[in-house]
Amino acid sequence: MPVTPVTTVHAEVASRPATSTLREKMIPALCAAGLGAVLLFGAGFASMEALHNAAHDSRHSAGFPCH
Template sequence: MSIISSTGHTSTSTTTTTLAQRLTAALCASILGACLVYFAGFSHIEAVHNAAHDTRHSSAFPCH
């Protein structure tokens, strides 16, 4: 990302992430995704069941 100041000088800022930060983000995203899939898969709320019905069947996830 480059920022040009009012004096015409360009300053560049970079953001680096460590491997631990990337792994933590991936793990959190995986856990959240699994929770959403299992919530939709085993929910007894009809609206939730119907919203995810076709997706579950296309990925062979049992819902009946």
């Protein structure tokens, strides 16, 4: 039975692509969506007129109707 050198085994393991699970992909996506929603609705419903107008103008420039 041939003996495989240790360096060859490590090279094969290092060259395999890393697989990610659905959970590893969904957590950052949900965090980004949550942050986006907080920023959009937080600025949209803010009582400060300048912040509300900035959000209003950016929504219109993105083609998102807000009224």
